[in-house]
Amino acid sequence: MKENIVAIIPARGGSKRIKGKNYKKFKGEPAISSTIKKLKKSKIFNKILVSSDDPKIIKISRKAGAETPFKRPKNLSGDYITEIPVIKHCIKFLNDRNYKFNFVCCVYPVNPFLKVSDLKKGLLKVKRKKEGHVFAATKYQFPFFRSFIFSKKKLKMIFEKYYKKRSQDLKQIFCDAGQFYWASKKTWINGSKVFSKNSDIIIIPQWRHHDIDTPDDWKKAEQIIGINL
Template sequence: MNIAIIPARGGSKRIPRKNIRDFCGKPLIAYSIEAAKACGLFDHIIVSTDDEQIREIANAWGAQTPFERPAELANDHATTVPVIKQAVEWAQEHIGKVGNVCCIYATAPFIQAEALRNAYKLLIDRNVSGYVFSATTFPFPIQRAFKVKPTGLVEMFEPQNYMIRSQDLEEAYQDAGQFYWGSADTYMSEKIFFSTDSMAYILPRHMVQDIDTPEDWKRAEVMYEALKKNGDIK
């Protein structure tokens, strides 16, 4: 049995009620639920939440909310893997044996069913013992990043790379914040996402946008409408 788990707590600070706020005509979480349904891989799509309104909206869009997330996993310091582990434990006890699990973030309106299917195939075909997670490239070589000191002056993190051409520096990747496939056993062991046993499923940069601030939100809506008009988003 494969299950999708969408963590969605109610206490978003920078964008209040972010998980269920209207995004281009639908609650933000609806995009993740719809992609999970469309990919055809899941026996159950479970939303882990501590919030009654999120529960009602998730149910309306076709997800299950069969338990209330424990308070100790719904605060500002709770991390993803323990939240998914608790949901897997619940499913193992109340539904049946779980084979593979996909954590899907509730704030990923660009997520596509095809990417979920392709990443799952990678997990199975390569027998990945860690996770297969969405990732994308950094838009600028991280080896030439610099910091701004309290004085306002700048300092490179790696000054030895100043004279190296950008195209000669190694490509770097970042978490795309959409999904994380892994076996139930991997989640139960609380292995970190970016372990040496994990693989990245690479997405093009134009299909990735973090939504952490009101500015991010506006940018994401503009990008979404453009991608939809161009046929990149189904």
């Protein structure tokens, strides 16, 4: 029996800090188009689905080669909606049409540092798991346990008990790279938390983890891509 695999890109309109973020041109091409083309090039996915409430995103995504069979409902398009209900909505849409598939990868639309090799590593790992997610993560650049708050001209250590420990003796801390999230269809339907004891990670280098939330972040990301790729 053929094992179908689906990629779902949650791409809501109405970005507050970067206008038209999902279709803003990154190195000359709409950001979401680059991501879709990378997913197609990987030859991993039988379907690449974009869930959006924005007609422009839908049009650009379709042109890049993704499927956009519906406009995302308003109740799933608010500022505080997380990815899980959006993914579950897409899964229900496919199930209702008797499309058979086993694994789903949620992929963020603005994803210039995404690598096909990481997606493939994630798929291999998730196939060996009974539950839980697999996602990209990177090591914190600085000793997390030495962090502090500076407020009202006063400094306060967050983890005071680690103050006298050498940095090399502190545990290595990782953070989510915000690129992709693999899981079985069942895990997504169950609404399981991404950050759980059952999850696993694909470690990526620090230079490929870059939050893009402001225009300055965008420019910096383009510069990093230009230097490293």
